[in-house]
Amino acid sequence: MASTAYRRLTQLLHSFDAPPAPAPPAYVPPPASNEKLDYADLAILDLSKARTPAGRQALAVEVVNAMATHGFFYVVGHGYTPEQTQRIFSIANLTFDAVDAEEKKIYVGESDAVYEGYKPRQTWNIEDGVQDQIEHYNINRHVGKRAHPQALRPYLAEIEVFARHNHFNVLYPILRLLALGLELPEETLVEQHRFEAEGETSVRFMKYFPRSVEEEQRTRQVWLKGHTDIGSVTILWSQPIGGLQILSPDGTWRWVRHMDNALVINAGDVLTFLCGGIYPATRHRVIQPPADQVGLPRLGVFYFCMANDDVKLVPHHRESPVLRRVGVKRLCRDEDAPTMEEWRRNRTVAYGTSRLVPSVEEKGVEEEVISGVVVKHYN
Numbered sequence: 001m002a003s004t005a006y007r008r009l010t011q012l013l014h015s016f017d018a019p020p021a022p023a024p025p026a027y028v029p030p031p032a033s034n035e036k037l038d039y040a041d042l043a044i045l046d047l048s049k050a051r052t053p054a055g056r057q058a059l060a061v062e063v064v065n066a067m068a069t070h071g072f073f074y075v076v077g078h079g080y081t082p083e084q085t086q087r088i089f090s091i092a093n094l095t096f097d098a099v100d101a102e103e104k105k106i107y108v109g110e111s112d113a114v115y116e117g118y119k120p121r122q123t124w125n126i127e128d129g130v131q132d133q134i135e136h137y138n139i140n141r142h143v144g145k146r147a148h149p150q151a152l153r154p155y156l157a158e159i160e161v162f163a164r165h166n167h168f169n170v171l172y173p174i175l176r177l178l179a180l181g182l183e184l185p186e187e188t189l190v191e192q193h194r195f196e197a198e199g200e201t202s203v204r205f206m207k208y209f210p211r212s213v214e215e216e217q218r219t220r221q222v223w224l225k226g227h228t229d230i231g232s233v234t235i236l237w238s239q240p241i242g243g244l245q246i247l248s249p250d251g252t253w254r255w256v257r258h259m260d261n262a263l264v265i266n267a268g269d270v271l272t273f274l275c276g277g278i279y280p281a282t283r284h285r286v287i288q289p290p291a292d293q294v295g296l297p298r299l300g301v302f303y304f305c306m307a308n309d310d311v312k313l314v315p316h317h318r319e320s321p322v323l324r325r326v327g328v329k330r331l332c333r334d335e336d337a338p339t340m341e342e343w344r345r346n347r348t349v350a351y352g353t354s355r356l357v358p359s360v361e362e363k364g365v366e367e368e369v370i371s372g373v374v375v376k377h378y379n
């Protein structure tokens, strides 16, 4: 045990002490699709305007509108240059391409209740007996919590800097806007998402591998089933391979268009819990990329945000004048509300493996009950 802790610590200290790591093998992103697709018309928020109180008030209105319409929006002005972003994608890619199968096995997550380390391909049911072709590598924002494969070690300090950038320069400003939208004190949601707190807010690298024609047919081209995210806010670093779709309020799946060096932000279950339905978790899925990108692997970089583990997921209905005016939509009674830790554990254990039952009310929707709350899956 002591030796594992020692190994983790020395890996981390070494990565901070070491001279700047050499450039990782360059990942050159393929061109974006030219197909004519039904794209969602998402708002673009310039986060650099959040530095002044007046800017934040104006942006809060934009966030409330974006959440009420699509539940997804783009962020620009986030402070990373295109070169910094490209370097992170190169580090993400080497996590999959520069680590051999044997070494990957050592770093597969040990617990099915926490996403950490590698998730190998073919662990989730998609449809008709077909499983996913998705590999993950999940890194807690405190990167020294676990040991990492050899190829990643020179970049650990850089990955923690990246996590901090997402947390302090993207997540916190967004949480302040969401709080303003509820007429709450600006720091209300920030306090519930402390970088230093116990919890699983993490960087995730993700690579989707192309599938056989037969698998595409049997799953009706679905690569990742329609879902809402488990946490509060998801920060997706936009990348050019299409496939991400969101379910619009009119019931149509629409494509999310790539925007160079932008972030795609969406709300997860925890915002529904905390904000009483004003910021509903958005339903989305990933399907086979458009015709001009078929056969290409699809690399993703994310920051999945959760509340502190000990936060009880009860809406701010007493403090928020907005929720008092419009009424609160609850997922459960306050006394039954799970903590963040309970919710993420139960959702993570069940994800992609639990038995789903067809919804009585909605066609094509399957359901399961987690912590007393109905969770829906969309095909």
Ligand SMILES: O=C(O)CCC(=O)C(=O)O
Binding pocket: 206, 224, 229, 236, 244, 284, 285, 286, 300
């Ligand atoms: O790969 C994507 O674009 C989205 C992935 C996603 O929705 C998820 O991992 O929760």
Ligand SMILES: [Fe+2]
Binding pocket: 227, 228, 229, 284
């Ligand atoms: Fe998602």
